[in-house]
Amino acid sequence: MKTRYTLLCELNIRHEYYDDGILKGMRIVPDQRTQAFMWNAGLLFNQMDHGFAILHSSTFDKEYIHELIEFFPAYRLEFHMTLTNNHFVNFTEMPLDQLVVFRFDNKRCEAEDNSYRLIPLLESQLFQVSETALIYLYLDQFLVDGTLQAAKYDIVFNARKTQWNYYLMNIKSAVVDDLVIADEIGKSLLGPTETVLSNGLKAHKYSSGEDLIPMRERSRQTFSIKKRSNASIGDDENESEVVLENLPSASAKQLDIIRNDSGVLTACSSMYIYL
Helix, strand or coil: CCCCCEEEEEEEEEECCCCCCECCCEEEEECHHHHHHHHHHCEEEEEECCEEEEEECCCCCHHHHHHHHHHCCCCEEEEEEEECCCCHHHHECCCCCCEEEEEEECCCEEECCCCEEECCEEEEECCCCCCCEEEEEEHHHHEECCEECCEEEEEEECECEEEEEEEEECCCHHHHCCEEEEECCCCECEEEEEEECCCCCEEEEEECCCCCEECCCCCCCCEEEEEHHHCCCCCCCCHHHEEECCCCCCCCCCCEEEECCCCCEEEEEEEEEEC
């Protein structure tokens, strides 16, 4: 007789950085203890592009869980998530000064429309580990008023916000003083400030300052170099006075970190423009 399986839980993993909101390049596996338990309990693990699902047979019911948690009240399924994307640390909101692993469990969650959003805890690591995240699913959380109930969970990683810095190269100060870098609605970056780069070259810096911009797979923020006299909002001649439009956007492949006089770290995205 063919075994029939029913959904126990579905977990979707999203990331603000990606256009479609789905985290790319992830691999999720149950640890060895969980694999053995699922095999014996009649549970199936199914990884999908957007996360994973756990299915159960008819032998895994409320009585099964009641008997288990009577002896092991905090019994949980444990899953390890690794990533093939080496730039995850760059475009994900996380500490700049320490190694961490994200930990999620279904006892720490917030109710949303049709699901529960798992709240992350950050665990500090002394050494780099292979796991990006640990996911714990406690079995007693699938019992609602004594009845086995399927659950839908969401994990959402936030995009890192960075200070955007443009460096104009090969341009005289007299010329650059008449230029601004502004976005599509005319909001200008701070600058120019003459600076010396680490390689000894001089550049003129324009910065978003304290206005940090979320990193995106395809940036929603665009900047152009414009003449200062015609860079105001609503100027009909603004288009004809654009010197260079659609400047490069922040890249997840590069992240700079600066420390201010108070010791506060800021993530920065640096773009170099040769004129």
